[in-house]
Amino acid sequence: MNTELIYLDHAAATPIDPRVLAVMQPFFSDDFYNPSSPYSPAVNVRRAYDEAKHTLAQVIGAKPDEIVVTAGATESINLAFNGITGHVVVPAIEHHAVLAAAKLHDHTIVDVDERGLVSPDSIKKAIRPDTCLVSVAIANNELGTTQPLRDIAAVIKNEREARLERGDKTPIYFHTDASQGVGQIDINVARLGVDMLTLNSGKMYGPKQVGLLWAASNITLTPLIVGGGQERGLRSGTENVAGTVGFAKALSLATEHRKFESERLTGLRDSLQQKLFDAFPDAIFSGHHKHRLAGHLHISFPGLDGERLVFTLENRGVLVATGSACAANKGTRSHVLVAIGLAPEVADGSLRLTLGHLSTEENTAHAGDIIVEEVRREYARIQS
Amino acid sequence: MNTELIYLDHAAATPIDPRVLAVMQPFFSDDFYNPSSPYSPAVNVRRAYDEAKHTLAQVIGAKPDEIVVTAGATESINLAFNGITGHVVVPAIEHHAVLAAAKLHDHTIVDVDERGLVSPDSIKKAIRPDTCLVSVAIANNELGTTQPLRDIAAVIKNEREARLERGDKTPIYFHTDASQGVGQIDINVARLGVDMLTLNSGKMYGPKQVGLLWAASNITLTPLIVGGGQERGLRSGTENVAGTVGFAKALSLATEHRKFESERLTGLRDSLQQKLFDAFPDAIFSGHHKHRLAGHLHISFPGLDGERLVFTLENRGVLVATGSACAANKGTRSHVLVAIGLAPEVADGSLRLTLGHLSTEENTAHAGDIIVEEVRREYARIQS
Numbered sequence: 229m230n231t232e233l234i235y236l237d238h239a240a241a242t243p244i245d246p247r248v249l250a251v252m253q254p255f256f257s258d259d260f261y262n263p264s265s266p267y268s269p270a271v272n273v274r275r276a277y278d279e280a281k282h283t284l285a286q287v288i289g290a291k292p293d294e295i296v297v298t299a300g301a302t303e304s305i306n307l308a309f310n311g312i313t314g315h316v317v318v319p320a321i322e323h324h325a326v327l328a329a330a331k332l333h334d335h336t337i338v339d340v341d342e343r344g345l346v347s348p349d350s351i352k353k354a355i356r357p358d359t360c361l362v363s364v365a366i367a368n369n370e371l372g373t374t375q376p377l378r379d380i381a382a383v384i385k386n387e388r389e390a391r392l393e394r395g396d397k398t399p400i401y402f403h404t405d406a407s408q409g410v411g412q413i414d415i416n417v418a419r420l421g422v423d424m425l426t427l428n429s430g431k432m433y434g435p436k437q438v439g440l441l442w443a444a445s446n447i448t449l450t451p452l453i454v455g456g457g458q459e460r461g462l463r464s465g466t467e468n469v470a471g472t473v474g475f476a477k478a479l480s481l482a483t484e485h486r487k488f489e490s491e492r493l494t495g496l497r498d499s500l501q502q503k504l505f506d507a508f509p510d511a512i513f514s515g516h517h518k519h520r521l522a523g524h525l526h527i528s529f530p531g532l533d534g535e536r537l538v539f540t541l542e543n544r545g546v547l548v549a550t551g552s553a554c555a556a557n558k559g560t561r562s563h564v565l566v567a568i569g570l571a572p573e574v575a576d577g578s579l580r581l582t583l584g585h586l587s588t589e590e591n592t593a594h595a596g597d598i599i600v601e602e603v604r605r606e607y608a609r610i611q612s
Numbered sequence: 613m614n615t616e617l618i619y620l621d622h623a624a625a626t627p628i629d630p631r632v633l634a635v636m637q638p639f640f641s642d643d644f645y646n647p648s649s650p651y652s653p654a655v656n657v658r659r660a661y662d663e664a665k666h667t668l669a670q671v672i673g674a675k676p677d678e679i680v681v682t683a684g685a686t687e688s689i690n691l692a693f694n695g696i697t698g699h700v701v702v703p704a705i706e707h708h709a710v711l712a713a714a715k716l717h718d719h720t721i722v723d724v725d726e727r728g729l730v731s732p733d734s735i736k737k738a739i740r741p742d743t744c745l746v747s748v749a750i751a752n753n754e755l756g757t758t759q760p761l762r763d764i765a766a767v768i769k770n771e772r773e774a775r776l777e778r779g780d781k782t783p784i785y786f787h788t789d790a791s792q793g794v795g796q797i798d799i800n801v802a803r804l805g806v807d808m809l810t811l812n813s814g815k816m817y818g819p820k821q822v823g824l825l826w827a828a829s830n831i832t833l834t835p836l837i838v839g840g841g842q843e844r845g846l847r848s849g850t851e852n853v854a855g856t857v858g859f860a861k862a863l864s865l866a867t868e869h870r871k872f873e874s875e876r877l878t879g880l881r882d883s884l885q886q887k888l889f890d891a892f893p894d895a896i897f898s899g900h901h902k903h904r905l906a907g908h909l910h911i912s913f914p915g916l917d918g919e920r921l922v923f924t925l926e927n928r929g930v931l932v933a934t935g936s937a938c939a940a941n942k943g944t945r946s947h948v949l950v951a952i953g954l955a956p957e958v959a960d961g962s963l964r965l966t967l968g969h970l971s972t973e974e975n976t977a978h979a980g981d982i983i984v985e986e987v988r989r990e991y992a993r994i995q996s
Contacts, residue, residue, distance in 0.1 A: 233653065240654075241646035241850070249640055256633055256819070262625035265933065266919065267926040269617065270624075299683035299821065302839040302849035325839030325848060332838065430850060435640070437683065437821060437852040452836050454716065455686040455709030464709060465686035466625070466814060468821040535650065542651040549649065 234595040236548045238523060238584030239369050239408060245433040245585070248477045252435060255470035263467050264456075277469045280476035284440060287479050288425065289416040296441045296449070296462045297472050301407040301428035303452065304441035305329050305363075307463070308403045308424045311450030314360035319346045320567035321368050326405055327563075330363065342568050343516040344373035352383045355400070359387075362402050366420070367409035370564040370580055371515035372524025374413060377404055381421025401447060407431050407439075411482030412490045412522045417442060427479070429471070433585060434478025438471035493522035493583050496592045500581065501525050503596040508603060512574050514565070523583035528570065532577035532606050540606065544598045549580040618979040620932045622907060622968030623753050623792060629817040629969070632861045636819060639854035647851050648840075661853045664860035668824060671863050672809065673800040680825045680833070680846045681856050685791040685812035687836070688825035689713050689747075691847070692787045692808045695834030698744035703730045704951035705752050710789055711947075714747070726952050727900040728757035736767045739784070743771075746786050750804070751793035754948040754964055755899035756908025758797060761788055765805025785831060791815050791823075795866030796874045796906045801826060811863070813855070817969060818862025822855035877906035877967050880976045884965065885909050887980040892987060896958050898949070907967035912954065916961035916990050924990065928982045933964040 244252075261270035263277050278292070285292040298304045302325040309316065309329035318330045319338045330337070336354040340346050346364055355362070362384055367374045384402045391398055406415050407428035417425050424443045430436035443449055455464030482489075504527055505511060512528040529537070534550040541548055550562075565575040579599075583592060628636075645654035647661050662676070669676040682688045686709040693700065693713035702714045703722045714721070720738040724730050730748050739746070746768055751758045768786045775782055790799050791812035801809050808827045814820035827833055839848030866873075888911055889895060896912040913921070918934040925932055934946075949959040963983075967976060 237646075237649060237651075240649050241644055243641040243644040246641065257627040257630065260625055260627040260820075262621075265621060265624050265931075266922050267621075267931045269931065299687070299852075300849045303683070303837050305839070306837045323839070324841070328838035328848065436644075436850060437855055453687050453690045454712035455689065455707070457708070457712075464712065465684045466820060468683075471821055538650050547649075547651045547653065 232545050234546045234591045234598075235586045236546060236581045236583065236595055238586070239372075239431070239580065239582035240549055241436075242431055242433045242584060243586070244435055244474070245478060245481060247481060248434055248474045251477045252470045252474040255473060259469075263469055264458075273469055277467050277472055280469075280472045283476040284427075284472075284479055285442075287415075287483050288427075288442060289418050290442050291445065293460065294442055294445050296443070296459045297468060297475075298439045298441060298463060299437050299468070300430065300439040301325065301405060301426050302439075304426035304428075304439045305403075305405055307441050307449060307452050308363070308426065308443070309333065309361065310452050311448060312361045314358040314398065315356050316361040316363065317351060317354045317359055318363050319365075321346075321371070321564045322363065322365055323369060323405060323407070326363050326365065334358075340567055344368050344371040344514070344564065344568050345516055345519065346375050346380065348376060348379040348383045351380050352387075355383070355387055357396070358398060359400055360398065362400070363405065364402075365405040365408065366413065366415070367406075367521050367524075368515075368564060369408045370562060371526050371568070372408075372521040372582075373516040374409065374519045374521060376519075377420045377422060385421070409521050410479065411486055412493065414486075415483075417444075423447060429475035429478055432478045432482045435471045435474040438468060438475045440475070490522040493587065496583050496587055496589060497523055497525050497581075500583075500592055500596045501527075503593075504599060507600045512570070514568060514570060514578070523587070525581040525583075527579055527581070528574045529577040529579075529603055529606075530571075530574045531610065532603065534576055534578045537577070537579060537602065537606060540602045541599065544602060546595045546598050548599075549582070550578055616929050618930045618975045618982075619970045620930060620965045620967065620979055622970070623756075623815070623964065623966035624933055625820075626815055626817045626968060627970070628819055628858070629862060629865060631865060632818055632858045635861045636854045636858040639857060643853075647853055648842075657853055661851050661856055664853075664856045667860040668811075668856075668863055669826075671799075671867050672811070672826060673802050674826050675829070677844065678826055678829050680827070680843045681852060681859075682823045682825060682847060683821050683852070684814065684823040685709065685789060685810050686823075688810035688812075688823045689787075689789055691825050691833060691836050692747070692810065692827070693717065693745065694836050695832060696745045698742040698782065699740050700745040700747065701735060701738045701743055702747050703749075705730075705755070705948045706747065706749055707753060707789060707791070710747050710749065718742075724951055728752050728755040728898070728948065728952050729900055729903065730759050730764065732760060732763040732767045735764050736771075739767070739771050741780070742782060743784055744782065746784070747789065748786075749789040749792065750797065750799070751790075751905050751908075752899075752948060753792045754946060755910050755952070756792075756905040756966070757900040758793065758903045758905060760903075761804045761806060769805070793905050794863065795870055796877065797870075799867075801828075807831060813859035813862055816862045816866045819855045819858040822852060822859045824859070874906040877971065880967050880971055880973060881907055881909050881965075884967075884976055884980045885911075887977075888983060891984040896954070898952060898954060898962070907971070909965040909967075911963055911965070912958045913961040913963075913987055913990075914955075914958045915994065916987065918960055918962045921961070921963060921986065921990060924986045925983065928986060930979045930982050932983075933966070934962060
């Protein structure tokens with residue numbers, strides 16, 4: 229990218245890390261073989277693919293044959309929901325992919341609090357005797373709020389045990405969309421207590437159009453895409469070797485540097501937050517102060533037009549989002565901000581600032597100064 | 613790849629053309645933005661994506677908004693079949709993806725002749741009043757036999773008109789899987805007479821894990837993957853910008869050089885064919901002598917073990933296939949060879965030799981000599 233630009237939209241997309249691209253390159257034009265071909269150069273490609281899946285599994289604390297590599301988080305989420313025959317429970321602030329997949333089933337949408345927190349108790353109340361799936365994202369992509377997955381997992385475990393006790397064999401599973409926050413929070417599936425987990429390579433400095441669904445070995449998935457029988461019959465089509473090798477490298481790097489990077493981003497983010505609230509004491513903070521992704525800051529300037537701000541900031545070289553990229557593109561108000569009860573005049577003046585690899589102390593401070601100037605100018609403009 | 617190897621398996625996988633990789637590179641780490649983001653660097657990414665779709669559409673004689681970019685041919689095929697509620701008709705030699713998708717519906721599998729040719733009359737006989745979809749691959753991936761799509765399209769058009777005349781509104785569509793043969797045969801959708809067409813970037817020197825489904829504008833597809841509403845709601849998930857830009861370049865190159873490349877490959881293939889049949893007059897040719905992909909040669913050596921031959925040839929640096937890569941990997945006999953009625957002892961001694969960009973006059977001639985030597989050695993071995 230243009231080095232004069234300051235990118236504060238890491239939650240929308242991340243560049244491929246050069247170290248990731250380096251491990252992918254051989255598979256583009258040299259080791260291009262079909263991993264199902266029998267000769268040894270193809271067998272080597274298969275081995276590289278299998279090793280990448282092994283790495284992906286290892287990082288999340290799972291087994292390779294519990295992982296289905298997909299073309300991204302949206303496909304993974306659809307796959308997780310595909311075999312479900314009963315009722316599903318999802319919070320109102322889930323990504324559109326989860327909401328859309330849920331709406332293909334009998335579903336209950338659970339409210340969240342004003343910080344975007346999903347309470348385990350609200351999940352408990354929404355669970356019915358025929359509930360088969362609860363899906364809660366590990367972190368919200370607009371607010372950055374991270375969810376108490378372990379506590380929600382305990383609710384689901386209790387329900388499962390209660391069903392077993394009364395001889396009811398209706399299964400109930402817990403899926404999390406962990407697309408946001410890899411490299412900032414722990415995604416070990418056992419520690420999270422989930423049964424299924426979705427990851428998105430394109431949000432962690434890996435190649436786009438690659439993702440995975442992990443499903444515990446007791447879960448029977450129903451394929452969305454049938455054919456040659458790849459991925460144990462759960463996702464047919466020639467395997468994405470370059471993409472999967474890159475994904476594995478990206479996930480390894482993200483996990484390896486998680487502690488350092490979270491602390492670094494928290495520091496940068498907190499300084500930015502301080503600067504903006506010092507300048508605008510009436511600005512509204514959204515999200516959870518404590519349970520939040522390290523790089524995330526959601527701030528609203530009541531009365532201003534967030535979309536206009538995005539463009540004035542772009543003119544100054546600062547790239548920010550108003551909400552999620554999807555919603556922004558459609559010109560509709562973010563369903564997340566509606567769900568947390570943000571007043572329309574506040575919601576419409578929102579910026580989502582997300583820091584990441586491209587953020588430095590210097591460019592974050594500089595961006596903060598520019599945002600202060602532009603927000604001041606906008607307030608002056610509308611008051612004149 | 614190792615330049616000492618001679619690759620005769622272009623139907624299984626193709627390397628990314630350096631010109632294709634060159635147009636993809638900027639989108640990996642520089643222009644990595646989410647095409648749905650509002651700032652201008654992202655809008656430029658969106659524009660590149662739209663231009664690539666425009667190119668894809670133009671090459672096949674369609675409109676950009678009739679195209680859904682997918683993660684490959686298998687997904688495209690599944691999408692084509694997904695909305696179908698009635699009966700479907702497919703030939704017995706279709707790719708596993710088509711057969712598996714068909715089997716999710718009430719279906720009729722149509723026989724082919726010993727050359728792998730699908731007769732329009734057999735399709736006509738299989739069509740029932742509730743038939744909604746006929747799917748015939750433009751060329752078979754094992755035999756290379758190309759199908760009389762225009763004549764089959766005429767059968768379907770007749771059926772459609774007959775239904776209209778009697779006031780029957782049951783739709784009937786014609787889909788072709790054109791994964792094989794791009795760059796060797798014409799894929800203009802109007803000239804083919806099809807209603808839906810699947811393409812696979814990974815088989816035409818483009819990036820893997822990218823494909824498309826073209827569907828005429830009167831067709832209502834049912835999405836396999838729901839969410840953010842990308843691709844007009846027909847395939848959600850962040851768009852694969854690098855992949856689609858590469859796919860468009862690959863398709864353009866393939867079409868541009870089609871005439872020259874087909875003639876070149878036909879020449880090489882015919883020399884190879886001549887050499888092998890001169891040396892082994894009892895070898896069995898499969899496929900259609902005339903209606904066949906330029907680079908394709910299917911030959912069987914009765915009594916020999918094709919899988920063993922693959923390995924002895926690999927030891928001599930020649931990479932060939934026994935059948936389709938999928939079937940080879942499972943150790944089962946090819947359903948295509950069963951369908952054309954090849955005797956088991958002939959089928960088991962089969963090689964599929966597919967030429968392409970990596971084939972030269974010199975390396976093809978050299979490969980031919982090596983195949984002759986190794987087949988001779990194998991016959992000597994089993995006769996001793």
